[in-house]
Amino acid sequence: MLVAFVGDVHGRLLHAFAALLLLQRRRGVRLDAVVQVGDLGAFPSVERMDAPSRRFLAxxxxxxxxxxxxxxxxxxxxxxxxxxxxxxxxxxxSGNHEDFEFLAALHDGPVGPVAAVDPLGAVRHVADGSVIEVAGQRVAFLGRVEEPGYMDLDPAAHAELLAAPPGSADILVTHDGPHGLCTNWRGEPQGSPKLTALIDHLRPALHVSGHYHHPNGPRRYGRTVSYALSELVYPRHNRRRPEQSNPDQRVMPGAIGLYDTAAGTFELVADPWLSEVHGDHLDLASYLEGHS
Ligand SMILES: [Fe+2]
Known part of the structure; x- marks a missing residue:
């Protein structure tokens, strides 16, 4: 089976669906599952957005x-x-730029670990600490980031996964990455020691994360191969790194990962046609044409 992983979306859901449709058409494949690694941009209204998200929206x-x-x-x-x-x-x-109360409320009642967010059921939130079957794989989910404050990893969900038997998940999906996967502009190591500990404990075959907005991996942690995905669409302007500016709002290489569960192979998709998906006002219907 074929699973696509999608990097930080930050609200640009139509870019995400268009890129996945184009991937299926250009590669001649059908995806069995799609998993997004957080910072989907799930806020119920502009008023509920955090300050950075509102600034970017403008x-x-x-x-x-x-x-x-x-x-x-x-x-x-x-x-x-x-x-x-x-x-x-x-x-x-969950990433660190979502409305956590809005997402938690979706799971109220007999909904279980997977809750539809939109009326058409196109995007579905998976609760932190869940292990669910996706494309025949046991997939563990832990969102947010290791940072003191409201966006910190959920300690109960982290503890729950640390209490699960080693080998009980085939894939681990997190928003933050393992400690030391990259450094920030001051040269300080980034990533979460608590997620490194979780990878060491669960020993999944594959770990996939987002948050740092650039592709990373493969990195090996024991038997686990770990990747981080690019942000789906880089910002229009990047003052510190002008070469990473994205005035046409194009989908970035490395923002989608493809996992073949039978072969056990993971690929950071970097095909040039990905950048055909672009714009401020994307027409999703035009990407349905040519599909059989
Ligand atoms: Fe992000």
Whole structure:
């Protein structure tokens, strides 16, 4: 089976669906599951956005596509329904830029660990600490980041996964990455020691994360191979690294990972056609054409 992993989306859901549709068409494959590694940009309204997300929205209209998905007009609803006939729904774990109360409330009642977020069921949140079956794999999910404060890893969910038997998950999906996977601009190591400990304990075959907005890996931790994904669409301007500016709002290489469960192979997709998916006002319907 084939599982696609998607990097930080930050609201640009239509770029994500268009890139996945294009991937299926260009590679001649059908995806069995889609998993997004957090920072989907799940806020119920602009008012509920955190300050950085609201700042980015002002310069990047497509970061508001999550809101369009929550209340789609008839044209968008038809396009999303069409996409869902071709693509599996997108499962996602919490990042550090989501509305945690909004997401927690989705799981109230007899919903269980997977909760639909939008009325069409295109995106589905997976609760922290869950191990669920995805494309025949046992997949463990732990969102947020290791940082004191409201966006810190959920200690109960982290403890729950640390109490699970080693080998009880085939894949671990987190938002933050293992400690030392990269350094920041001051040269300080990034990543979470608590996630390194979790990888060492669970020993999944594959670990996939996001958060740092650039591709990373393969890195080996015992029997585990670990990758981090690029942000799906880089910001329009990057003052510190002008070469990473993205004025046309194109999908980035390394923002999608493909895992073949039978072969056990993982690929950071970097094909040039990915960058065809671009713009501030993406027409999802146009990506449905040519699909059989
Ligand atoms: Fe992010």
């Amino acid at each position: 310069e990047h209209p497509a970061e508001g596509d999550f809101f369009r998905l929550l209340d789609p007009d008839p044209g968008l609803a038809a396009a999303v329904r069409g996409a869902l006939e071709l693509l599996p729904p997108m499962l996602f774990v």
